Amino acid sequence: MARAWGVAAGLAALALAPLPAEAQDYDIEASRLLASPRFEAARQSLAADYDTIVADLITLTEIEAPPFKEARRAAAYAQMLKAAGLENVQTDAQGNVMGLRKGSGGGPLIAVAAHLDTVFPEGTDVTVKREGNRLAAPGIGDDTSSLPVLLAFIRAMDKAGYTTRADILFLGDVGEEGPGNLRGMRHLFNEGPYAGKIDAFISFEPGKAGRITHGGIGSRRYTVTFKGPGGHSYGAFGLVNPAYAMSDAITQFARMQVPASPKTTYSVGIVEGGTSVNSIPFATTMTVDMRSESAEELAKEEAAFLAILPGAAARENAARSTKQGEITYETTLIGDRPVGLTARSAPIVEYARASSEAMGFQVHYGSSSTDSNLPMSLGIPAVTLGSGFTTHRAHSLDEYLELDRENDLASMSAGLATLLLLAKAD
């Protein structure tokens, strides 16, 4: 594949580069595809598959996949990729699982991914509870719900007899959520067996078609550990307490003003520290998330955050005794996601727009922090699209998705159409 693509590099680049508007009408291409009997066969396959998709979703949701502990779910998904008929199903060194649907040759390599990891720690109850059309479980939406949709795409292409010029690599990848820091993507694009060979990338996340994420929200994430001498809560009363310095810092941080546009956000996600009720802690730690659509705003926000810390430590050192030691702090950068952008005029965005509109969806362009950040930051055309199901309360223990068969299938059809157009299906 790699060699074939090397030989045909000129052609593939042509297929992916934006052309003058008069030379390529994405809407006509999309309408033609959607009206074709072959695509109708693909849609019927998706529809026939709906219950299987839901069944696979439940199976996968109930295999917990905390950050860095995706292996059991990855193994299950690798079996599913194999059962869907992909070639070269493999697990790379970071734990991404992937398989190839070979094209007819001379086309680009397109990677299509859903991430395996959830935000929930080991031991979270991931039993799926069904009430009417609601399926509830932590992680059921983000991003577990996209995994079985990719399988349905493969089956639909096969059932409808599609061949594509492009090779398509389907992935369940690791490390998309916070602590993973895009480790799956970094490995895929920089070191793994397909590093340097991927020409376009689509990440599927829950949600309707029409939501096109073509901007990558950048993020900077820190842990800050405040340290002090510690001591007995009564006997050593009056010594500096790192919990007080940290709370001072958090209180300042909570007051930071950030622009609504370009959207810029911050959060304290974890606080921890101390050993017993009757000891002044030796150390407390806060975990901070800062994000922006704008590299400049992100840098300003980060600078403002870092500027809070010395004052918080100094105020505590001034408020209480430092005779056994001062409050100090250490910052550790634990997340660094590049801001990225795929131009709206890029074919990958235009195919997504045209397919969504042709299926009757309204298009919303947006930015987010997803697997696509990484290829975007490398200049590889990338988008994150809705795979169909709508999820609610993502990242909360009461996450749920609402099954809405016709709309879900319409979104899936738009996603599949985008892929087929980009892959030059015949």
Next chain:
Amino acid sequence: MARAWGVAAGLAALALAPLPAEAQDYDIEASRLLASPRFEAARQSLAADYDTIVADLITLTEIEAPPFKEARRAAAYAQMLKAAGLENVQTDAQGNVMGLRKGSGGGPLIAVAAHLDTVFPEGTDVTVKREGNRLAAPGIGDDTSSLPVLLAFIRAMDKAGYTTRADILFLGDVGEEGPGNLRGMRHLFNEGPYAGKIDAFISFEPGKAGRITHGGIGSRRYTVTFKGPGGHSYGAFGLVNPAYAMSDAITQFARMQVPASPKTTYSVGIVEGGTSVNSIPFATTMTVDMRSESAEELAKEEAAFLAILPGAAARENAARSTKQGEITYETTLIGDRPVGLTARSAPIVEYARASSEAMGFQVHYGSSSTDSNLPMSLGIPAVTLGSGFTTHRAHSLDEYLELDRENDLASMSAGLATLLLLAKAD
């Protein structure tokens, strides 16, 4: 025993009540006791027993006794109490083990205790390491080192042929350390087989004679859990965050003014909460310790602390969106130790002072939070005295004690003398 004591209540009350200085000279009583051949025999028994005390200490230290998990050590200590010749050796419903050394009748009931529990969790390596005169292991001092000293007291009284007017109840008790919240004492004095019958209480803790704890520091301990809707750190930016409300509360708490005398203290010992860097936490929890020598100051401090909480929640609810839910909080009282005081003029304090001074120790009066708090709060004369060994780095993993044979034995002799004087030994 209980009936005998009931009949002789007048006499016993007389023995324990402070008398005018001219009517009772504690120093003369102490000097007379210490100079007697019978006490010399008791001292020789303690000296001959020193290696046995150390051997028993190592045996007991190596049986771990975390809070609420003292049962194995308690069973071993019950065997030792039985071997020392006590009657009615029994384990009460909370796990205290105890045995009686009956007196000649007509005297009070004196309880003498060392606590079985340590602060260390299950699985802590409690192997004793000996280097020269140092014995190191978590818990070896506090309070394991007092347990074998009580056994040596019993043997010394027997060897020297002492009879006492008082009945003496020797105990290894549970629940002295933080989480135990004096559960052993509460049961002993309120519900157990000797409830309502104990007239005086001596708790032995590591340390030299002369340190007389006759004040019980009161404490009120809480966990406070702030809860919110949680959500995605970017997608749900703008929702209320429990970490901010908690930090606000801690920042206010850290500014509380408390009197230096009566000594009143506070601390945040543990902070925890949140599940991932990219989620707004659902809940964060702080663990708070408040103590005072004064019941009034403790109540004021507690009220001030509790008054901070609604404002902290309200400010966060006003600062950010509550459309997915508000910040609420829950307080849980996890520790409640009564303030107590035994007057310096009480015979139990005066006998301890006179015995210590007669043995050449300088006397320091103090307040602490020990088993004695409970009887003190009930108006039962109680003190906590040093049992002899000096411990270092108590409550830390590198706790050790330094064997110092002559001084250790001198402290033990002072402790035994205090008990003999109080028990009206003949």
